[in-house]
Amino acid sequence: MSMRAPIPNISRSLLAMATALCCIPVIAVAICLNLSREFATEEFHRRGAEAASSLAFDSAPLLNAPDSQLLLIEEVSAGSSRHGAIAAFVVDGTGAIQACSLPDGGARERLRELLTSGDAPGDSEPHPVSFEGAGAFIYSSEIRDGERTLGIAGLVLPSTSLERHQSRLRTIFVSVVLSVLIILGVLLATYAARMRSPIARFVEATQRLAEGRRADDIPLPEAGEFRHLTAAFRGMSDMLMAVLDNLSENGREFTPRRYASYISHEIRNSLHRMLGIASVVALKATDHPQEVMHLANDLERQILALDGFCRDILLYSRPVSRERRRVDMNAMIRRLARDYESRGATKVSVNLGPEVPHIMADGPALERALVNLIKNGMDAMSDGGTLSLTTAYDPALRSVRIGVADTGCGMNQSRLTALYQPFQSGKPGGTGLGLAIVAEVLQAHHGTVEVQSEVGRGTTFTLTIPTDHPISEADSTGTGAAAE
CATH class of the missing domain: 1.20.120 (Four Helix Bundle (Hemerythrin (Met), subunit A))
Structure with a gap:
């Protein structure tokens, strides 16, 4: 039984989310800048048009008065036909609307064009002009007396006024957005810390x-x-x-x-x-x-x-199984070598005896014991090395000898003394049961396990398993390692 319910790997989605969160303030500020500019421009032009209409309304009595004091009345005529008059106003440096002359030809000609054109009645859209060497907008509105058109009033607003208005609204918009983002950031940080x-x-x-x-x-x-x-x-x-x-x-x-x-x-x-x-x-x-x-x-x-x-x-x-089956140790070693030869920087070397007979044994338990030895050898060679797997037949002892050797860090004498004791591990996070299982499995098969180790040079385990010894009932009641 093996758990395979890992926590979902969400690193990519979290990275994308973090990137998006980093971009949100930039995007929000950019949107605010654009909205503030559009809103300020629209508001500025609306107020300019309203001011022009108000000036046109106030100028009508002056045009009708015989002793009008409005100095900026220019009659516009074409030949003997009189089209009306132009009342021009500008905003001075203090923001006050003043009646004055229009020395700049661009603004004056624009008002002439609006007055003399056949489709000019009514309020016009703001028209950008150059006024006194700087940018400006001119807003025009008809000067009417009842149903009669007396002329046209033109209000010139410098573009610096629009820029100041945009800057003021931009500051307000950005301040509000940044305040909201800061509050959200504090709330998210607090919640994340709680998690x-x-x-x-x-x-x-x-x-x-x-x-x-x-x-x-x-x-x-x-x-x-x-x-x-x-x-x-x-x-x-x-x-x-x-x-x-x-x-x-x-x-x-x-x-x-x-x-x-x-x-x-x-x-x-x-x-x-x-x-x-x-x-x-x-x-x-x-x-x-x-x-x-x-x-x-x-x-x-x-x-x-x-x-x-x-x-x-x-x-x-778990007890070692009493059921004995014929086990080909050479085939088992070849299979394990294939499983581990591509892991990390460790090289796996295999040297199998040509006349190794099959043995009667609990195959899954022996395989688990070998896996424990192979894993220990791989762990001892974190920087790379060679893992050697060998088999041989000893006819004198009628036993199969299996060797598992590594070129890792090796073990000192104190570690070798408690090598097969359960729950005594020599590596961080180890359970201390791997070699204890190896010893129990070999004991159940009436075999032996020997170890030779030198610090800095490596470790060699040699397993000796009789080819014709049965697994007794007493042996099978001990601990074992049947594969899952």
Whole structure:
């Protein structure tokens, strides 16, 4: 039974989400700048047109008065036909509207054109002109007396007024958007921190539990997925620590074997529930920073490590099968070599004896023992090396000899002394059951296992298995390693 329910890998979606979140402020500011510019321009032109209409209304009595003091009245005529008059106004530096002359020909000619054209009655759209060497907009409106058109009023507004108006609105828009984004960022950061805290506690607790230390100090949340996850973890932790408490500090045999299988199954059931809940947490983390996803993946790795520990306990407590079958050790070695020859930087060398006979044995148990030795050798050569697998037949002893050698870090004498004791591991995260299983399997087959190791040069395990010795009932009641 092997758990294959990993937390969904959402790193790509989270990376895309983080990129999108980084782009949101830029996009929002750009949109605000564009909207503020359009809104300010529209508002500015609307006010200019209204001011021109108001000036046209106020200018009508002046044009009718015989003693008009409006100095900027220019009669426009073509030949003997009088078309009307132009009243021109500009906005001075203080923002006040003043009646004045139009020395700039562009603005004056534009008003002449509007007055003399046949389709000019009514208010006109703003027309950009050059006024006193700078940009400006001219707004025109008819000067009417009842149904009679007296002339046209033109209001010239410098473009600097529009720019000031745009700048003011732009500042307001950007300030509002940035304030909203800052508030959202604070809320998201607060929520992400609340999610990160329980996940970080779980990662730390599973690490302690994997190292054989107690991890029952996780507070129980009031509600939510983390409450169920915490409850499942506490139950699993209590059962696992109950198993470990029954072990001798010196690595003596784990006596209540009949309970080991039950306890391991219960622990793995809890792990299954934890993985399911962690998957939900990881899916909900798509709205939060990438750090939450990393913590969830760390939690998954620690849970799977505990699952491996429980699997080893099951294998250790399972008896070797009494059913004997003919096993071709050369074929088994070739198959295992193919499985491991492409992993990492390690080279696998195979040297098989030509006359190795078949043996009567529990094939799955022997294969599991060899897999444990091969994995240990691969782990000892993290920087690369050569793993050598050999077989030979010893006719004098009527036994098959199997060698598993590595060129790794080797072991010192203190490690060799406790090599086959259960729950005594020489590598971080190990269960200490791999070599204990190897020893139990060889003992059940009336075989032997020998080891030679030198620090810095490597380790060689030699298994010797009789070709004609049956597996007795007494041997089969011990621990074993039947393959799953």
